[in-house]
Amino acid sequence: MERVAAFLKEAGAYYLATADGDQPRVRPFGTAHIFEGKLYIQTGKVKDVSKQIHANPKVEICAFKDGDWLRVAGTLVEDDRVEARQSMLDAYPSLQNMYSADDGNTEVFYLKDATATFSSFTKAPEVVTF
Numbered sequence: 001m002e003r004v005a006a007f008l009k010e011a012g013a014y015y016l017a018t019a020d021g022d023q024p025r026v027r028p029f030g031t032a033h034i035f036e037g038k039l040y041i042q043t044g045k046v047k048d049v050s051k052q053i054h055a056n057p058k059v060e061i062c063a064f065k066d067g068d069w070l071r072v073a074g075t076l077v078e079d080d081r082v083e084a085r086q087s088m089l090d091a092y093p094s095l096q097n098m099y100s101a102d103d104g105n106t107e108v109f110y111l112k113d114a115t116a117t118f119s120s121f122t123k124a125p126e127v128v129t130f
């Protein structure tokens with residue numbers, strides 16, 4: 001899981017896919033933070049992406065870096081504790097312009113039942129679960 005978090009951070013951005021009914025939706029994301037041994041992402045409840053995650057928490061992430069790519073399939077679980085939100089905001093000070101831990105909008109999710117696959121054109125895929 002640490003390797004997954006490091007890859008996502010080093011890639012700078014990753015792409016988060018959700019299901020909107022039968023329509024796939026994908027957008028750039030950047031937050032990736034380990035808290036209490038779990039990999040968290042952050043969003044805002046006002047966003048469509050949040051509504052899609054609540055309706056169907058199965059997601060997939062893709063990132064590309066230095067010729068390697070990573071796909072992570074899993075289920076997002078909301079952690080509604082203020083300390084989880086604050087830990088994320090502490091890790092991403094730039095988010096504090098837009099979000100605070102008790103603004104009623106900020107939310108954080110951790111990945112559960114995740115399968116991460118590291119791939120490249122030159123090596124066999126490596127699969128990690130967490």
Ligand SMILES: Cc1cc2nc3c(=O)[nH]c(=O)nc-3n(C[C@H](O)[C@H](O)[C@H](O)COP(=O)(O)O)c2cc1C
Nearest residue numbers: 013025027028029030031042043044047048049050
């Ligand atoms: C590099 C980059 C990183 C981003 N990271 C996040 C993020 O971690 N969380 C988030 O909610 N939005 C993030 N955004 C903004 C979302 O991509 C944007 O709000 C998007 O429209 C949300 O998807 P939706 O329109 O389906 O709700 C990021 C945008 C960029 C360009």
